[in-house]
Amino acid sequence: MKLINFLKNLTTFDMKKLSLSIALVFMTTLNIFAQSEIDMATGLRSSGKIYVVVLVMLVLFLGIAGYLFILDRKITRLEKKQNQK
């Protein structure tokens, strides 16, 4: 995206846009520089083990959500009981 923006900016000769495109060049080169060094967890994902962690987190969250649902039901029951009195 940044590259396309930069190319678009190149075609105009507005001074303001020129300085902007210079800034963009600087940013894109920085990004390219950075991208070559940044370690992302690609290996972890390709070996498939990350899915186990996702499942574990899902189970935990759904457990907590289920707990909230049960709490909700209990409170509803209490409210009904109280309103009958």
Added chain:
Amino acid sequence: MRKSWWKILAVVLISLVIIAGLLGPVPALFLLHETIRNIYFHVPMWFAMLFLYTISVIYSIKYLNTGKQEYDLMAVEAVNTGITFCFMGLATGMLWANITWGEAWPNDPKLNGSAIATLMYLAYLVLRNALEEEQKRAKISAVYNIFAFPIMIVLLYILPKLTDSLHPGSGGNSAFSNLDMNNQLRPVFYTAVIGWILIGTWMFTLRYRLRIIEQKQNEIN
């Protein structure tokens, strides 16, 4: 089950965020690496907190207008739930700061502002416990809450923007620019924000309903 569709929606949304947030594509950013995924989990805590504090201040104003005790209970339970999200936001923020800024709590305007705002809302809860008489307690704490809210906004969202801060969304470090909030992150991020706001609202309604039951119980005895 008719009334609980939004609770189910909340659970579905957060489940989607856990799946897409961990497996989906993220931009490779300098220093942040995979920790950029924290944006799906750390930032929504603060959105949920802000939402609950807004509910609280609305009901404080309503209380002062009408004098209905339920509104006062709503205001206090919204703060109780909001402060839980605030502490979760602080804890996750400290973990993230430790890895990116090298320190869990660097001396930064955004962080110190959030600490003061947290203390302000803790003071609200302490103030309530200190007052015995019910009507007086409700009135004084409603006024306090109305004053605390704008100060919290200034401390968290305005003052850090006026100075230099490490935290994104502050001066010279914008959060929603194309640079660090690109279109890969946006859909999952907004899903997370809506999901956590709904979960927060759910927790708040549960607390409020318990409070009402307690109230009625006391009236009977």
